[in-house]
Amino acid sequence: MIELILDPFKYDFMIRSLITAIASGAMLSILGPFAINRNMGFMADAMAHATLPIIAVGVFLGFSISELGVPAAILIAILLGIIIKNTNVGEDTAIGIIFSSFFALGFVLISLLNVTINLEDLLFGQILAVSTSDVYIVVTLLTIVLLVVIVYFKQLLFYSFDPIGAEVKGLNTTFLNYLFLILLSIAIVGSLQTVGIILVLSMLIIPAAAAKLVVDTFVTSIKVSVLFGVTSSITGLYLSYFFNLPSGPSMSLVATTIFVLAFLSNKIRKKGSLATVTIS
Amino acid sequence: MDTKEVNSINTPLIISDGCCVHFGSAPALESVDFSINKGKKVAVVGPNGGGKSTLFNALAGLIPLTEGSLTIDGKSPDEVRGTVSYVPQKDLINWSFPLSVKQVVEMGITSKKMFNVFKRKKINDKIKKALQDVGLEEKINDNIKSLSGGQLQRVLIARALAQDSEILLLDEAFSAVDIGAQEDIMQLIDSINLDGKTILIATHDVNNLEEKFDEVLCLNKHCCAYGDPAEVLTPEVIEEMYGSHTELFMNKSHFTTEKDNSND
Numbered sequence: 001m002i003e004l005i006l007d008p009f010k011y012d013f014m015i016r017s018l019i020t021a022i023a024s025g026a027m028l029s030i031l032g033p034f035a036i037n038r039n040m041g042f043m044a045d046a047m048a049h050a051t052l053p054i055i056a057v058g059v060f061l062g063f064s065i066s067e068l069g070v071p072a073a074i075l076i077a078i079l080l081g082i083i084i085k086n087t088n089v090g091e092d093t094a095i096g097i098i099f100s101s102f103f104a105l106g107f108v109l110i111s112l113l114n115v116t117i118n119l120e121d122l123l124f125g126q127i128l129a130v131s132t133s134d135v136y137i138v139v140t141l142l143t144i145v146l147l148v149v150i151v152y153f154k155q156l157l158f159y160s161f162d163p164i165g166a167e168v169k170g171l172n173t174t175f176l177n178y179l180f181l182i183l184l185s186i187a188i189v190g191s192l193q194t195v196g197i198i199l200v201l202s203m204l205i206i207p208a209a210a211a212k213l214v215v216d217t218f219v220t221s222i223k224v225s226v227l228f229g230v231t232s233s234i235t236g237l238y239l240s241y242f243f244n245l246p247s248g249p250s251m252s253l254v255a256t257t258i259f260v261l262a263f264l265s266n267k268i269r270k271k272g273s274l275a276t277v278t279i280s
Numbered sequence: 281m282d283t284k285e286v287n288s289i290n291t292p293l294i295i296s297d298g299c300c301v302h303f304g305s306a307p308a309l310e311s312v313d314f315s316i317n318k319g320k321k322v323a324v325v326g327p328n329g330g331g332k333s334t335l336f337n338a339l340a341g342l343i344p345l346t347e348g349s350l351t352i353d354g355k356s357p358d359e360v361r362g363t364v365s366y367v368p369q370k371d372l373i374n375w376s377f378p379l380s381v382k383q384v385v386e387m388g389i390t391s392k393k394m395f396n397v398f399k400r401k402k403i404n405d406k407i408k409k410a411l412q413d414v415g416l417e418e419k420i421n422d423n424i425k426s427l428s429g430g431q432l433q434r435v436l437i438a439r440a441l442a443q444d445s446e447i448l449l450l451d452e453a454f455s456a457v458d459i460g461a462q463e464d465i466m467q468l469i470d471s472i473n474l475d476g477k478t479i480l481i482a483t484h485d486v487n488n489l490e491e492k493f494d495e496v497l498c499l500n501k502h503c504c505a506y507g508d509p510a511e512v513l514t515p516e517v518i519e520e521m522y523g524s525h526t527e528l529f530m531n532k533s534h535f536t537t538e539k540d541n542s543n544d
Contacts, residue, residue, distance in 0.1 A: 037377045158387045162373045168340040169390065169443070170362030216423050218378050 008241045016135050017127045021233035021251070023135075023142040024191035025203060029229025030149055031187050032208025033221045034180065038160050041205050042092065043080070046099035047181075048188050048200045050076045052106020055122065055192075060113040065122075065192050066130075066137040073185030081181050125196035125248030127237065134193060141190035145183055156180060157218070194233070195248040203229060206255040210262035228258050291318040293447070293478050294339065296503075298348030301334050307501055308334040311348065314497055314506040316480070318446075321473045323489050323509070324482045326499035326521050332482035333369070335499065336449045339480070340366045352447065365440030367450045370432065381419050381427070384435050385410055388442030410442040414468055430461025437468060448472065450481045466492055489513060 008014040035044055051072055058068040080098060087094045110117060121129065130138075149156070159166040159176040167173045188200050195203050207228035211221040236251025294316040301309040309331045316322055324332050337343045338350055341357035341364075352360050365388070385407045411417045414434040424432060433453060440448050450469075454462045462485075473479050481493075489496050489509035496512060498504040504520040505512035 037374065039376075154386070154390045157377070157379075157383070158390050160374060161377045161379065161384070162368065162387070164342065164368045164372055165366060165387065165439075166390075167342055168361070168364065168366040169387070171390070212378065216378055216425075217380060218383070221378060 013128055016130050017237055019135050020130045020138050021127055021194055021237045022230050023138045024194035025229035025233030026226050027142045027145050027187040028191055028204045029207045029225040031184055032204050032225050034160055036205050036208045042095050044204050045201045046095045047076055047185050048197045049099050050102035051189055052103055053109050056106050056109035056115050059117055060115045066134040073189045074182055077181035077185040081178055123196045123198045124246055125194050127194045127247045130193055138190050141186050145187055195251055199248045199252045202252040202255055206259050210259040213262040213266040293318040293353055295351050299345055299350045300347035301338055302346045310502045312503045314503055318478055319476050320478055320494045322480045323493040323496045324480055325486050330500045332499055333451055336451050340364055363445050364447045365443045365445040367436045367440055369452045379424050381422050381435050382407055385438045385442050388439040406442050410438040413441055414438040429457040430464055433465055446477055448477055448479045453481050454483055454485055
């Protein structure tokens with residue numbers, strides 16, 4: 001059994017993939033509970049799609065997707081924040097416009113610049129192709145996300161729960177808003193090689209949603225979300241190795257399975273507590 | 281003479297002098313004048329869109345004035361940002377966060393510094409004291425989702441108390457809570473007021489204001505009246521605020537029209 005578990009790691013590329021998968025899974029799952037409780041799923045999806053034109057230009061200039069990580073994330077976050085704040089068409093509509101137009105621009109740029117990108121890998125991830133420098137970058141991004149969330153946790157929580165109350169209390173809510181958008185962008189861009197543009201959303205929201213179903217407190221939901229996210233990443237990677245499946249979709253489906261189990265457990269728990277109330 | 285009277289004598293705390301707020305070209309407040317003494321308990325009444333929340337936002341330093349001045353203890357709201365406690369309307373808060381009562385109250389002590397200046401024990405003591413004051417000390421570790429509407433309102437008031445500010449702004453504190461909970465919240469406000477805090481409450485309920493509040497500020501974009509509820513809540517003021525809906529208020533026994541008086 002242990003031999004079977006260790007078998008994939010006789011290859012260096014599998015060790016790199018495992019570290020990247022764990023780092024991506026953890027990074028997205030730390031921010032997931034904030035994102036789902038703030039209904040930011042659509043925003044996160046738009047962020048992922050908005051990376052396409054930046055990736056097209058970056059790859060054309062000779063950078064890898066991971067190397068583009070931080071600058072691309074900051075650019076996307078600030079751009080999205082400014083557009084949403086300064087248009088009067090409603091947040092959902094503004095996000096929808098950015099989402100589709102940036103994605104379209106990305107494809108046009110790929111064609112115009114004649115960039116050689118495997119679109120399937122970009123859309124659904126190709127973790128087996130990560131280089132050693134990619135691993136360092138993704139681990140560094142995870143460290144940044146983790147440290148910033150720890151340092152600003154109370155302020156981010158206050159702002160997310162009651163933005164007006166936080167502003168009245170004297171917190172810099174504009175800074176907190178952009179800080180969270182940048183963190184989210186960093187996690188998304190840093191995970192593109194693992195799960196791709198289309199599936200990155202699943203790794204952000206599914207582990208967090210499953211955690212919300214099984215625990216009652218926010219801090220615990222972050223811990224459980226990370227547990228579910230990392231479990232999905234590792235299990236997905238194994239499935240990908242042993243059954244020759246695409247890695248990104250495998251991780252996403254494992255996360256979905258965990259969500260279904262959490263959903264069923266939540267239903268059973270609720271039924272149990274209702275029965276107890278009826279009997280008493 | 282009780283403590284409250286001593287505190288409030290001739291000590292103007294909040295002064296609005298021709299205060300105007302516009303959203304684009306639309307006026308939200310026009311030339312509002314009033315002066316609230318320290319330690320007063322003031323009801324802010326008026327129709328929807330009458331400027332109650334706008335005034336609170338201006339007092340909290342959230343929106344700038346377009347004309348006039350608004351001062352708190354001689355300073356602009358922006359200068360005293362963070363020293364005014366604000367309990368916003370409940371629907372402006374994201375209740376989907378699975379937070380404990382303790383976490384919400386602790387927000388009142390959260391500062392913009394990266395690390396809180398208070399020691400953990402001091403923070404816990406402040407949270408406990410604030411929850412004791414609102415009668416929810418036994419709920420300290422409960423999830424906010426398990427609380428009733430009235431209890432949630434009291435948790436937000438506890439958060440405001442933990443902030444240790446002299447002025448409390450409560451926007452629609454009585455909305456979406458039953459009559460019993462309204463009574464509880466009013467009793468709580470009375471006890472906070474006895475500690476010398478100045479309290480402004482935006483409310484739609486104009487019944488028995490003279491029994492509950494020291495003063496009333498009647499707003500319909502402009503200041504229709506300000507003063508002792510028993511004196512200023514005349515049929516004319518009610519009509520100025522609510523226009524064609526005045527009859528709804530005229531049916532209340534404590535509003536007597538001149539016509540009613542002449543029939544006596």
